[in-house]
Amino acid sequence: MANEDILDLFIIGGGINGCGIARDAAGRGLRVGLAEMNDLASATSSASTKLFHGGLRYLEYFEVRLVREALIERETLLRAMPHISWPMRFVLPYHRDMRFEGETPISKLLNIFMPWMKGRRPAWLIRLGLFLYDHLGGRKILPGTTTVNLKQDPVGMPLQDRFEKAYEYSDCWIEDSRLVVLNARDAQARGAQIMTRTKVLSAERDGDLWKITLQDVASGREFTHHAKMLINAGGPWVEDVIRNTARINSSEGVRLVRGSHIVTRKLFDHDKCYFFQGEDGRIIFAIPYETDFTLIGTTDAEHDDPSTKPVCTEEESNYLLNFASQYFKQPVTKDDIVWTYSGVRPLYDDGATSATAATRDYVLKVNQDGGAPMLNVFGGKITTYRKLAEHALEKIVPFFPGTSGSWTAGVALPGGDFPVGGTDDLITKLKADYAFLDDFWAHRLIKAYGTLAAEVLGQAKSLEDMGQVFGASLTEREILWLMKNEYARTAQDVVWRRSKLGLRLTAEQIETLDIFMQANMAQDALQAATEQA
Numbered sequence: 001m002a003n004e005d006i007l008d009l010f011i012i013g014g015g016i017n018g019c020g021i022a023r024d025a026a027g028r029g030l031r032v033g034l035a036e037m038n039d040l041a042s043a044t045s046s047a048s049t050k051l052f053h054g055g056l057r058y059l060e061y062f063e064v065r066l067v068r069e070a071l072i073e074r075e076t077l078l079r080a081m082p083h084i085s086w087p088m089r090f091v092l093p094y095h096r097d098m099r100f101e102g103e104t105p106i107s108k109l110l111n112i113f114m115p116w117m118k119g120r121r122p123a124w125l126i127r128l129g130l131f132l133y134d135h136l137g138g139r140k141i142l143p144g145t146t147t148v149n150l151k152q153d154p155v156g157m158p159l160q161d162r163f164e165k166a167y168e169y170s171d172c173w174i175e176d177s178r179l180v181v182l183n184a185r186d187a188q189a190r191g192a193q194i195m196t197r198t199k200v201l202s203a204e205r206d207g208d209l210w211k212i213t214l215q216d217v218a219s220g221r222e223f224t225h226h227a228k229m230l231i232n233a234g235g236p237w238v239e240d241v242i243r244n245t246a247r248i249n250s251s252e253g254v255r256l257v258r259g260s261h262i263v264t265r266k267l268f269d270h271d272k273c274y275f276f277q278g279e280d281g282r283i284i285f286a287i288p289y290e291t292d293f294t295l296i297g298t299t300d301a302e303h304d305d306p307s308t309k310p311v312c313t314e315e316e317s318n319y320l321l322n323f324a325s326q327y328f329k330q331p332v333t334k335d336d337i338v339w340t341y342s343g344v345r346p347l348y349d350d351g352a353t354s355a356t357a358a359t360r361d362y363v364l365k366v367n368q369d370g371g372a373p374m375l376n377v378f379g380g381k382i383t384t385y386r387k388l389a390e391h392a393l394e395k396i397v398p399f400f401p402g403t404s405g406s407w408t409a410g411v412a413l414p415g416g417d418f419p420v421g422g423t424d425d426l427i428t429k430l431k432a433d434y435a436f437l438d439d440f441w442a443h444r445l446i447k448a449y450g451t452l453a454a455e456v457l458g459q460a461k462s463l464e465d466m467g468q469v470f471g472a473s474l475t476e477r478e479i480l481w482l483m484k485n486e487y488a489r490t491a492q493d494v495v496w497r498r499s500k501l502g503l504r505l506t507a508e509q510i511e512t513l514d515i516f517m518q519a520n521m522a523q524d525a526l527q528a529a530t531e532q533a
Ligand SMILES: Cc1cc2nc3c(=O)[nH]c(=O)nc-3n(C[C@H](O)[C@H](O)[C@H](O)COP(=O)(O)OP(=O)(O)OC[C@H]3O[C@@H](n4cnc5c(N)ncnc54)[C@H](O)[C@@H]3O)c2cc1C
Pocket: 012, 013, 014, 015, 016, 017, 018, 035, 036, 037, 038, 039, 040, 041, 042, 043, 044, 045, 046, 047, 048, 049, 050, 051, 052, 053, 198, 199, 200, 201, 233, 234, 235, 236, 237, 241, 245, 257, 258, 259, 260, 298, 342, 343, 344, 345, 346, 379, 380, 381, 382, 383, 384
């Protein structure tokens, strides 16, 4: 086999961790291949709460390393992608009946030293947690914690009268599935080969190499690649890949914990989020979402099999409705729900007794039993994906002497090469250059594509130049751009992962879009076959 046919790394999984590692490694000059069996971000990485956050509640588990890394990372990431990420303020209403989960180390300590609290979270402890949150991460852009009088501040208006005081702190929003596709695009621009809808059937050691057998899911065609190192970023399938794809005996395990969200009609009229604490020790967020909606989540439920599609059960949606209704004046009901989604956290199995208590930190393990090395990725957060990739590269580089050092901090993702807070200027300019855009459309394009929005619109001078209109400002020109540049193949890819226009389009409109995309792909395939003949 010619040396140029051998890849350095073969990555299994096109979620945030696989794509983050691919980008970092390709940027260091390694030859990278990545296979994703479905669409990019089709599993956990499009089903998160969509926060770049330190994870305030993890402080109660003394996960200080993880919280500190994530807090520092928020601003690094924000600067690299100010189109798909933005700062948000979180309002945490205080009430004396809020309780800890009984299992947290901090609640155990408090039960010893302050037994009369009977598991309640005292206000001073929340303030202490927020003080640490403000200072562990070296903020420059994000404002610190303040105290809010809910009787006077507009954020108190939608809440029940029993809430008088709140704390307000900062974290960031992130469009999770767009983050994945932008990492994949950038990896490809730096030389990586990104193969979507390509399943890794098997990986076997062949001397110093891995022989990887793949299947094009659409055609069923099988083919092989050889690589010097295998990276298993299979998320919920990480254990399945170890045991069944690479057939390795390993004691490492993953704990699958499902989390569900409900999306409701808009429940309040400001741009801040709520952080609600329950009497069961859990917390949920209520977040302004896609201008006209509210996002509420999440739950923690054990999930047995990665291949069982996670769905928000009636029990989970009732739990979220009841939880939120303990805070809002107007109860949130089933009729308010417009969409639900669910994902599976691939947590490293650290033997914790409850799903809520299992560690959220990531664990990277190299396996070198009898030949070519394999790196297995367990856990991880959207927030720590770039640091996880850097740490993964620390483990990879020793196998590739001469590889350059870390580089991703401060390097913009595609479309993110403008200052934090600069989206309004970009929107104004886009509207001036393309007079047919309305506010919603211009805003949506800048928040999705940043400085590349004009590339999507191209030479269009009028709405007619945008081609077929599918509804909610989605047009043929944008679809063709997404198919060419962002690996979109089906309507589902477009309306739920490249955008969230599924919230606005009817089932018939989505069907029309799908027919258009399938016809377009068939035409491309025919053209390619004719050219080959
Ligand atoms: C409910 C919920 C809320 C969350 N909220 C947040 C949050 O607000 N902030 C935050 O920072 N983190 C959050 N997280 C965590 C974060 O979403 C995950 O840690 C992260 O998305 C995991 O990414 P991944 O790449 O490891 O896995 P995935 O995104 O699941 O990617 C793994 C991919 O591997 C592919 N694959 C598997 N086997 C094969 C094979 N044989 N061949 C080819 N492809 C294969 C799968 O199809 C899948 O796409 C949340 C998680 C959940 C579930």
